[in-house]
Amino acid sequence: MLRLFFLSGLLLAAPAAFAETPESVLASFKGDASGAPGFQGFSAARGETFFKTRQGGEWSCASCHTNNPAAQGKHAKTGKVIKPLAPAANAERFSDMAKVEKWFKRNCNDVLERVCTPQEKGDVLAYLLTIQK
């Protein structure tokens, strides 16, 4: 019986044990970006510009996530509701590294037709962290 409680306790705690925070994700990006020569940290201002500008393609990040990351977004093709992206408006954001990587990979391909650099990811997250609810 005691072993059952112990094991269930471990299982319940497991998700929390693997959870990220936006800050820990940002730190992880910083680690990746530091490798590039001339890295001078992340800039929320640069991230905001990156977020709202179309980069030679049809879409910007804002095309789905809107110009206000605290607001609800909408899929530009299907109209499906997208929950707010800013961590202050949505506590689930940037809490699961696998999801962060999956969606950066997919959406950077949608917007830029390439992967985003750690610099770009860090700038965007830095910007998102400045957004109030």
Place this chain on the structure above:
Amino acid sequence: MIRRILIWDAPTRVFHWLQVISFAGAYLTSESERNRDIHMAFGYILLGLIAFRLLWGFSGTRYARFSSFLFKPGEIIAYLLSLFKGKPGHYLGHNPAGSVSVWLLLALGLFLCVTGVLALQDDAGDAVVEMHGIATNVVLAVILLHIIGVLVSSVLHHENLVRSMITGFKSAETEEGIRRSYNWLGAMMLVVAVVFWFVFLRPAGG
């Protein structure tokens, strides 16, 4: 005397190859949000095809009917064993192993399309998206087995099963072919699929 007899009617053949195109197209657009509408178009066509096949399985020509390929588990195992021994029994329509892939692909395909539609809803959770992804991989595995089976059976029976699924004809000594091909229905299916494609993907009105 060996003669060329018609086994697969046009609707069954059109269904088969449109399915191939739809699944391949949906698979290739699965990771793109920009092409999400194309992915949906393929998915809806696939759903429509499966719905048709379920009806045709009860009202179609002989070898398309489900009743013609309901094999007992013992028969399926016996056929697989005979395959491994290199001396499989010959079936004009679906052989027992092939019938399993039909059942699996119809059921999995339906599950795939339904989870896809559910994943589009505003309140879709991660679970339904995960199930959609898992179902995709299972379907892919069954398709691979199906292709291997078709190739092995073709070699062992000295017949081109792929060509038979295109033309509908097989060579056999019996007279047990189907009488009508229902070409008009096959053509109609093609038209409906193409029209749906263009209507669904038309640019938003201004």
